[in-house]
Structure formats: structure tokens, C-alpha cells
Amino acid sequence: MKVIDIINGASLFRLKRAVILGVKSLWMHKLRSMLTAMGIVFGVCSVIAMLAIGEGASYEAQQQIKDLGSQNVILESVKPTNNTTAGEQERSLILEYGLTYHDILQMQATVPGVEVTVPSREVKDFLWNRTNSVDGVVLGTVSWYPKMKNRDVLRGRFFTELEMASSAPVCVLTQSLARQLFPLDEPVGLTVRMRTSYFRVIGVIEDDPAVAAAAEGMEGTSQSSGEGMEMMVPMSTLKDHFGDVLFKYRSGSFEAVKVELHEVTVRIEDPDQVKPAAQAIQHILERNHKDVDYKMTVPLDLLQRAERTKQIFNIVLGSIAAISLLVGGIGIMNIMLATVTERTREIGIRRALGAKKKDIVTQFLIETVMLSGAGGLLGVALGIAIPVIITHFAGMKTVIEFWAPAMAFSISVMTGVLFGIYPAFRAADMNPVEALRHE
Amino acid sequence: MSRRPDTDPVIELRGVEKHYTMGEFTVKALQKVNLKIYPGDYISILGPSGGGKSTMLNILGCLDQPTIGEYFLSGSDVSQLSDNDLSKVRGKELGFIFQSYNLIQQLTVVENIEVPLYYQGVSEKESREIAVELATKVGLGTRLDHRPNELSGGQQQRVAIARALSCDPAVILADEATGNLDSKSGSDILRIFDELNAEGKTLIMITHDEAMAERTPRVIRLKDGEVAFDTYDQPD
Numbered sequence: 001m002k003v004i005d006i007i008n009g010a011s012l013f014r015l016k017r018a019v020i021l022g023v024k025s026l027w028m029h030k031l032r033s034m035l036t037a038m039g040i041v042f043g044v045c046s047v048i049a050m051l052a053i054g055e056g057a058s059y060e061a062q063q064q065i066k067d068l069g070s071q072n073v074i075l076e077s078v079k080p081t082n083n084t085t086a087g088e089q090e091r092s093l094i095l096e097y098g099l100t101y102h103d104i105l106q107m108q109a110t111v112p113g114v115e116v117t118v119p120s121r122e123v124k125d126f127l128w129n130r131t132n133s134v135d136g137v138v139l140g141t142v143s144w145y146p147k148m149k150n151r152d153v154l155r156g157r158f159f160t161e162l163e164m165a166s167s168a169p170v171c172v173l174t175q176s177l178a179r180q181l182f183p184l185d186e187p188v189g190l191t192v193r194m195r196t197s198y199f200r201v202i203g204v205i206e207d208d209p210a211v212a213a214a215a216e217g218m219e220g221t222s223q224s225s226g227e228g229m230e231m232m233v234p235m236s237t238l239k240d241h242f243g244d245v246l247f248k249y250r251s252g253s254f255e256a257v258k259v260e261l262h263e264v265t266v267r268i269e270d271p272d273q274v275k276p277a278a279q280a281i282q283h284i285l286e287r288n289h290k291d292v293d294y295k296m297t298v299p300l301d302l303l304q305r306a307e308r309t310k311q312i313f314n315i316v317l318g319s320i321a322a323i324s325l326l327v328g329g330i331g332i333m334n335i336m337l338a339t340v341t342e343r344t345r346e347i348g349i350r351r352a353l354g355a356k357k358k359d360i361v362t363q364f365l366i367e368t369v370m371l372s373g374a375g376g377l378l379g380v381a382l383g384i385a386i387p388v389i390i391t392h393f394a395g396m397k398t399v400i401e402f403w404a405p406a407m408a409f410s411i412s413v414m415t416g417v418l419f420g421i422y423p424a425f426r427a428a429d430m431n432p433v434e435a436l437r438h439e
Numbered sequence: 440m441s442r443r444p445d446t447d448p449v450i451e452l453r454g455v456e457k458h459y460t461m462g463e464f465t466v467k468a469l470q471k472v473n474l475k476i477y478p479g480d481y482i483s484i485l486g487p488s489g490g491g492k493s494t495m496l497n498i499l500g501c502l503d504q505p506t507i508g509e510y511f512l513s514g515s516d517v518s519q520l521s522d523n524d525l526s527k528v529r530g531k532e533l534g535f536i537f538q539s540y541n542l543i544q545q546l547t548v549v550e551n552i553e554v555p556l557y558y559q560g561v562s563e564k565e566s567r568e569i570a571v572e573l574a575t576k577v578g579l580g581t582r583l584d585h586r587p588n589e590l591s592g593g594q595q596q597r598v599a600i601a602r603a604l605s606c607d608p609a610v611i612l613a614d615e616a617t618g619n620l621d622s623k624s625g626s627d628i629l630r631i632f633d634e635l636n637a638e639g640k641t642l643i644m645i646t647h648d649e650a651m652a653e654r655t656p657r658v659i660r661l662k663d664g665e666v667a668f669d670t671y672d673q674p675d
Contacts, residue, residue, distance in 0.1 A: 014557070014560070016563075017557060017563070021545075021546075024545045024546070025545055027545075028544075028545050345541070346543055346544075348541075349541045349542075349543060349554075350543075350554065350558075351502075351526065351529075352500065352502060352529060352535050352541075353529070353530060353535065353554050353555040353558060353602070354526055354527065354529050354530015354531065354555050354558035354559060354606070355526060355530075355558050356522075356523050356526040356527070356558070357522060357523070357526070358523075359526075359558060432502045432503075433497050433502045433503050436502070436537075436541070
């Protein structure tokens, strides 16, 4: 008897009758059927729910990394922590550290595949619109900054290379800065003051996605911090107005800092070259900066690491799923074997009345598949409900991928078939004479 | 005394033997059985316990196959058929009536009658019509949707009769059909058998009840696995 025979034997009309019969037989032992299906329900439900939670967590992390740009290498200036060398030096009033133009020129000259570099430098201070002030940051950068950082200009425009060359006093505000500084006005065309300099607003750019995401997490409290309150001006304009050395008078102490560049984003032409290029850049920086006064971030690295983590997570999840479905399947098999023994007489009667072996196999297989299928459906429903509830009450992001419920359900049905085959064949192989005599 | 009809037999056993091996011993449950059963026969097969009645029923009912010999049912040899074909023959050519009714508990009266039709592949509509008609014929027209456990023994046995008739079989086999019934229900069932035989059905009753022998025109007695008496073999 082959599987194909069983399928052929079950024409549509017979299938319908067999399903009705299956429902009746299962209904005779409601509690038993329900408990048996429970094994599958929890297996399927836990798989979908865990997958949704894991997917949600890694989705957020990956999105943030992707926003940084997978072809980019991001370099930041960092204030050195232990100043052993600075102590030996002549005590200077000015603390000098960070990335320099020299680094950029060297990278462009020696590292193959470096496409564009986006340098930026920042000055922190209060930004004014008449009497309205915001604790913000002036960011000196280049005209291709929005394109490189994947940030859209929402209103007006970004500054041009010509404005860079001429050190034009123009600026672009981030969305949240514009909202704070000009709560009632359209900012484009108006001016912003910082210290003694005035800048004409020519555009509004969207917030840094990472900052925006963080702000969303803690609504209401975010606006007071300086995060994301950026005003972008041409690099040359920043230098003209504020010089090379930055002075800070905050909280009673005086500090003078000289940083040429706060951040450099290097874009590598070929995605495959990102890793070697990042290594080359690392070498240049190691040679130029004896103190580690920079930080290098390779989003591609982070992304790959995140993906690897997710892979491991998926393997763990897969094993848990397999185990739970295995347990469920064994439960089903156990009950079906008991059912077959209990219904030996019925099997004998059916055989006497003309049922072939394959009819008996079909009958019992349909019952197990219905058990596991019903369990699977219920599991899918619960598995979708649980992440929704978690998102609603705990605020955790969850992602239910369309294939997860479909996969979990089909695996549950397959479990039914797999664990139903043995009991079904055992039923079919019974000797009709003995089955009829069975009490 | 009844005479052997001139028509072709519906069942013919030629030299049938059934042996069971129990350890080192071989038990011969049936020996050298030659038997012809004709359409319209109404037969009691009698014998003491251990005389081979059950084995005879199993062989005649195609539930088991003879160790030696040939069994012709409606003209074709069924002693060498595969399990699959044997199932088909059982459903189509034979109707079973058991001592303990053997109805399927989770099915209603109509559905129980439909079971053999289902395995023969009869369409749902047609099988429902046949089942309702037969249920009405055995007097259960008002209880179509009852479950077996809601019926008396006599009623259950009538469902079993309707079920045995559903595929219009060549032969109906009844195994101690009245054994579990009180005398009134039992005689009701026997009356139905009489009517069926009057309609031309072939009935074989397997029983240990001597009273049955007086009811049926033909009596076959088994003793130690052999046919010890057959009405048709007696001189007039």
C-alpha cells in the first residue's frame, strides 16, 4: 500500500465524509481530543510568539545600523581618557585631540575605493531666535551630507558647494530644532543667532533617525536635551565665525578645546571593499594618533554581527520549536495508539463491511491530521495574539513575518501525518477476524 | 424435503480445509468441506461449539481464507484474492449480521446503514436514499437520527439487517443473530428473515439453536470440522 493509493482512495466526496466521520469520532472524546491538541497548540504558539519577539528586537537594531549606511565607515573624535602623554607635555591651556584634515587627505590618497568623505565639526552653544533659545549644536559640514547620511531635506534646500566656497552665512535646521526655535513661523528665510553671528535659514532636514527613534521611546522628556538640535552650516563658515579653538565657559570652569574634525564619514565605493578599506583606515589612524582619540564604527560589521546573533537565535528557536512539536507529536501518537486499540472492534466491523486497508489508514490519518491541524490553527491564533498583547502592554516591538504562522501551521500538520502513520497502519493491519472478536 | 435447485450455485466450496497451527499441533478446524449454496437458499448451519461454525462463517464471509481448497462466490474464485480485492468482495457480495449487532456507536441509524455504501463509492445522495428506504423497511423510519445506544437490542439488530441489505448482497450471513435478544424481539427478527427469503434473498444463519432447524428449509450440521448433515444430500 503506497501513499499515493491513499490519496487516490480519498476522492473529494469520500474525503468530505471521512472528515465528518473524523470530527464525530474526535467529538466522542472531547476532553481527550482537546488535551491532545494542546501539545501542538503550545508548540506552535510559542514558536510564532518567540519568533515575533526576536524578530522585533533584531529589526530595531538592524534598522538603526542600516541608517548609518552599510557602505560607510564612521570615524568620531573622542576625548582621550588617560592623559599620560599630555602630562609630559608642556601644560597647555588648550586641549588638542581628534581627527584632522591631514587624516582625510591621507585616506583619500592611500586607501583604494574611498569615494567621498563627509567631514563635520561641531560647536555647542545656545541658538537664538529673538528671545527664544535652544541648547543646540552647530554642525560644520559639506554639501553632500544629506545624501551620504540618507537624510531627506524636508523644506527649502541644503547648502551648495558654492556656498561652501564662499563661506556663506546660511544654515539648515533639523526638524525638531526648527519646531523648538520657530514654534509658530515657517523658518525658511528667517535668521538664527549664535553668539554674535547670524545665519539665514535655507532649509529644514529630517532628524537623525537614531535620535528620532530614541526620542520616540521616551516621549515628552526628549525635547529638553540637546540631542538632535542641530544646525548645519558650511564647514568654512563655521571656521570663519568660530575659529579653530573652541572655548567653553560652562558650569563655572573654563575649557579650551581644539578639534579639527568631530566626525568623518568615509564612503567606500564597492560594498565588498568595506572591510579591507576599514582596516587600512585603522592603520592610518593608529599611526597618526598615538593616543586613541578617535572611535571607528563600521556599520557593515555591526550589521553582520547582528545577523549572526539573529542566526544563532533562530537556531535556538528552531530547536525549541522542534522539541515542542516532537513532544506534541508523541502525545498525538500515544493517544492515537490508545484510540486504535479502543476501536479495534469498529475497525473489524468496517473491514467486514468492505473497508480496504487504505480506507482504515485514511480514516485514522485524517483524525490525527485534524487533531494536529486544529491544534495548529489555535496555536497560530494564540501565537499572533501574544505578540500583539506584548506590544500593547510592554511597548516592545514585535514583528510577525507572514511566513511564520504559515510555516508553524504546516509543520504542525506534518507532525500529525508523521506521528499518525504508525497508529493508522497498525489499525489497518489488524486481522478482521480477530478485530471482530475483540471485546 | 427440499430438493437441490437446478440453477448455478452462488457459493461453492470445493475441498475446503482450514488449519490452525498452535505450537507443534495443527488443528484442522474445517476438513474436506464441499458445499453448494444456491440463490434463494435459506440455511441454518448448526453444530456444537468447536464444531467449526465460526471458521465456516469466516471463510464464507471472506474474512479469512481457506488453507486448502477453492471458494467460488458468484462464479469467481475468491480463495486466492488479495486483501484489497477480498475487501471489495465482502462489501459488495456479502451482508453480515452479528450476534452483538456491531453498530458503530458514533454514527446514527442512517449513517450506520450507509457504511457499506460508502466503501462501495456510492454517492452521498444515493446512499442516503437507500439507507432511508431500508430503515423504513425494517420499521425504523422514525428513528433515523438516533444513536445505537438510544435503541433497544431488537431495534439495533434491525439496523444491522438494513445495513446488511444496503449493497444488495448476493448472500446474507447471520451469526447467532437472535442470541442476544429476548424471545419476542428474536422472533421479530426471524420474521424479517423469513420475509427477506420470500423476496428471494439468500440467507445463511449460523446458530447453535436447534429451534432454527425447523424454521429453515435447508439445514447443514457441522461436526468436528466436517459437514455431517445437509438436507439437500438426504434421499427424498
